[in-house]
Amino acid sequence: MSEVEAVMPSVAPAFDRQAELDRCAARLPPAAVEQIRQARRGPHPESALIEVLHTVQDAQGWLCPEALDAVAQLLQVPTATVTGVATFYHLFRLQPQGRYRLAICLGTACYVKGGDKVSARLQEELGIGIGQTTTDGLFSLEEAHCVGTCALAPVVMVNDRVVGPITPDKIPGLLEDLVQQDRQGGRR
């Protein structure tokens, strides 16, 4: 073997693919890792991609680049395909979200009842635009298109809770309540 080694200088340390995959798995919620494991048993693992991305987003609030890379490696779907899908659908969030995600409904009923004014007031109070997050990481703003509670119009969703009817002058109070809740360590 010595002669063979003579023509093979500085042999790189053996590549450990399993260690790389383990590092990927550690970046994802266990539920997503399990979903991927199930999917890879079938003939079309790539068909589980959207479902897996939802699981990751539900657990982590958004899809960070490291998580997208990890999904690609574990599911063995090219990373450019994964990020292509994630950027195609509006429902996937590619920016970190505030602890309180405020979704202003701009469906027909809420709009007629002044949803746009609610939106303007929220942007003014928080100093951020739609799709942005406050620097303290507390609030982010998004728009929704009918959340199915038109009788309460106009409404704002705070994470998974519907708040309504809400008018621009009720906004400062709502925000103050959420700040207090957050200080007490609660999410709701």
Added chain:
Amino acid sequence: MSTTHDASPPAPTVRITIDGQLLEVEAGKTVLEVAEQVGIRIPRLCYHPDLSLAGACRVCLVELEGTGQFIASCANKVWEGMAVRTNSPEIRQARRDIVELLLDNHPLDCQTCERSGRCELQELAYSLGVRERLFAGARKHFPLDARSVSVVREPDKCILCGRCVRVCAEVQGVNNLGQHGRGFSTLVSPAHGRAMDDSVCIQCGQCVAVCPTAAFLEKSDTDRVWAALADPAKHVVVQVAPAIRATIGEGFGHAPGEDHTHKMVAALRRLGFAAVFDTDFGADLTVVEESLELIRRLEAGGPFPLLTSCSPGWISYLEKFAPELIPLASTCRSPMSMTSVLLKTWYAQSKGLDPRQVFVVAVMPCVAKKFEAARPEHRLPEGDPYTDAVLTTREAIWMLKSYGIDYWNLPLLDFSTLQDDFDSPFGETTGAGAIFGTTGGVLEAALRTAAAKLAGPGEEVPLEFHQVRAVDGLREAEVALGGRTLRVAVANGLRNAARLFDELAAGKVYHLIEVMACPGGCVGGGGQPYPPPGMHVLDPELLRLRAGALYQVDRGKPRRRAHESPGLRRLYDEFLGEPGGSLAHTLLHTSYAPRGPRGIR
């Protein structure tokens, strides 16, 4: 009574009408293919015969007669009784509208664009009769991605045809490119919208080759070469890869498949290079060192297979996608890098030059060679690269045209005192080096030398190994060498290579595998001229013609086994010592390491 003795049933046919002409055509073909067979070339943009169907651009619309309905001819198969019209005022207007809308969202910089005169969008706009700009809507704007040393991506010029995405996935299995976002703001880019430099890109340049516009281009090095040529303190030499002599003529309107060795050498000399050297010399040297690696592994019983290492796109793939295989790869530097190393050591010493005065230009069929030249492994101890600038075939052609060299009109280029043969000692080469430029050539060259070294006394030594020739993507063969039977394989196009690696993982034994990143090998490299009219990138016929020129060069050489090269003998005698010896080891071999981001295959 039937007199037919043909056992095979005739292919099913359908009757269709194209532009009023009734035809009986093979079933299962598309309207676009059938029209082509009867001499009508329907305009197209996203369509590529060797890639999957996209149906994205709608330029190839035809009219279903009597319905007023337009269908994409690339995406619809013919059916019994179908009647289409490829030309009517309405259809011509529709195609023109589509291209006008594409142009509306495209920079108006044709005069200063690298693809000017060779741009499919420009040609299409002209042939469809677009003579004015009717629409003035919003224009997309994305940052230019010019950080990579090999490939420049300019999304503003992208028309979203998706050919690059498809070639990267379907031919190379690299899947580096994807369409990101949606609608008007769709962007073709590597994952996360990142730069090419920060991606799984292997720099093969096939995206550059298939792009109809200038959304993908090689990073140009011509300015640096002009500057060096004008610098009296520099001794500027050029080496020319095996595959260039088979393709350079195409850039001047010559038919593919002609050997242009002499005209090419004379033309490069006229550009002002102090010497014109042949990379075939480095290829011969690679064969000697690599066949020694093979023989040593055969004696030691492994590790197998030996994987060739000349193709820098393949080496990037190895490091990013298949790092498990690194210990199997030949440690030989590529022919370009071997030649450059020797130019800055042996040649510089013999000329009494400081290596830093020597400026080495390499004309390569390859975009990835620009990346290889910049790798830290291929630098002098002080940090200067062994290869100072890499020009693609296209860039070299442009420089000759820009200089004003009358390549087309002169049957021979005779610049009085300028000779049209390569300079010694890097000009004395064998047929083995010549065939490096085509798929299967490296393997055949290595087998020629290994067969001679392993043959018993009095045994007949085979010279040509036809079983490894052909331009298809994947071949396997068994060859008898000195009483042993070797299982060898050739893969070009990395998707084919990946299939071989799956076989390896499943336990199949090979002794030697040649891998070339590009389809057809270097003759189909990402830096080769855009195809002549009537042919397309990846066209097997074009690849066959180009390869044919190299086999012709091979047959014309007095010596066809690398180790018989008198130039190499001098090199080892005067400078390197023994093949595989310690100086050869230091100068001619290299190492590889896993590289991120990790590719998925």
